[in-house]
Amino acid sequence: MKKLAFFIISLFSMAVFSQNPSDAVVGQELPDPAVSQGLPSTAVSQDLPNPTAGQDLTDIADSQELPNTVDVQDLPEIPVSQEQPKPAAAKPPDTTAAQGLPNIAVYVTGDVQENYKKALGTHILAALVNSGRYKGIERSSSFLAEIDKEMETQMSGAVDDAQISKVGIQFGVKFICIADITPALGGFQVSARIVNVETAEVAFIGQATSPLKTIDDLTKVSDRVARRMFGEPEPPEEPAAPPRKPKTGMSMGAGGFWTSGFGGGIAWSNGERVAMPYSGGGAYLFFDAKYAEAFAGYSTGGGKWKSKDIPDSDKLPDMRRAYAHGGLFVKYPMGWERVKYFPLLGVEYEYSNSGELKYEYRSDYVFDGKNNRPAAKTLSALWFKFGGGGDFGLGESVYIRAEFLYGLRTANTFEKDFADYNYIEGVSGNAGQGHGLILKIGVGVKF
Secondary structure (H helix, E strand, C coil), X not given: CHHHHHHHHHHHHHHHHCCCHHHHCCCCCCCCHHHHCCCCCHHHHCCCCCCCCCCCHHHHHHHCCCCCCCCHHHCCCCCCCCCCCCCCCXXXXXXXXXXXXXXXXXXXXXXXXXXHHHHHHHHHHHHHHHCCCCXXXXXXXXXXXXXXXXXXXXXXXXXXXXXXXXXXXXXXCCEEEEEEEEEECCEEEEEEEEEECCXXXXXXXXXXXXXXXXXXXXXXXXXXXXXXXXXXXXXXXXXXXXXXXXXXXXXXXEEEEEEEEEEXXXXXXXXXXXXXXXXXXXXXXXXXXXXXXXXXXXXXXEEECECCCCCCHHHCCEEEEEEEEEEXXXXXXXXXXXXXXXEEEEEEEEEEEEEEEECCCCXXXXXXXXXXXXEHHHXXXXXXEEEEEEEEECCCCEEEEEEEEEEEECCCHHHHHHHHCCCCCXXXXXXXXXXXXXXXXXXXXXX
């Protein structure tokens, strides 16, 4: 009986385990291993062998080649999403050191133009601040105005260190740099001292020289003074420019001139007079030494004969001339490097090479030496001139020259011959001397 019961139980167990494993779990679908592992689709269609009766489940598992599974440890680690760190914001410059520096103001004195003082004060203050020892005050213009007011109060034209310190205390200034600029030997000497406002004692002092012709000169002399006050090494001096070739004192140039001559002419014994014009303009070349000037040029001009004594003087002819001229002046230059002035005294000879008289009611009279007519050279004249001039430098070698002269001329040959000709019987005449003004303007080059 016991054996029969055991046999029935065994058959019942075998029947239960022979069912499909998917049926053992009610309502739950197991994942297809082929799909989850990315295997080829043929693996899905393979039929797994059913376990047979009496076959151990372990043996069934060992006999099947199940798809390889992936170990979790073999998978790459997925990083956790994190926000990228933002770049650190730029820190504002540390002004703690600058805030701890004592403040300083600069006051410039000296017998020079105010723009020189203002420019030098600005550059010295910049040099002191750049040295890292001081900071400038904010109301610098008000501080300087107060010192100027103090000068007016004292009515002495200057204030001493104690008075400046007093003004500095009013503005809360710890130190004052008092700079003095003095013209010396064609340049400027700049000296500076730093005064402690509270004690009125001089803390630092320094000086330097400079031509002060450019902004670069201002910057250099300010930096040099600051370094010498603090005993700091100075930058090496720039190599000096090669010496300039000395000038010979000679120059040459060219220009134009205008003349206004009047007087002279012919005077007869009956009181009648005729004046011949010597007016015109032209160009000239000049050659200049220190105490002399030689020149040569060419001119054309003329004008109407004039007379107050001859009836119908409006019918007098209009005389035209062309002439070459040359002369020599002595001079004595005075003045400065760029501006010189000088008196002039000398002679000039005009050689006429053409001339004619133009009448209103008759044909022209030509000075050609033909048919008993005089030649043009009979109109030539000698002048004695004096006056003054000046040179105005445009640079190291170029200058403008202006001259203003007054001249007296001798009677020309035509005037003398005409005066000797008694065109009215019993009336004799003589030639008179003429005079005139001359203006010259030219450009010269030194060599």
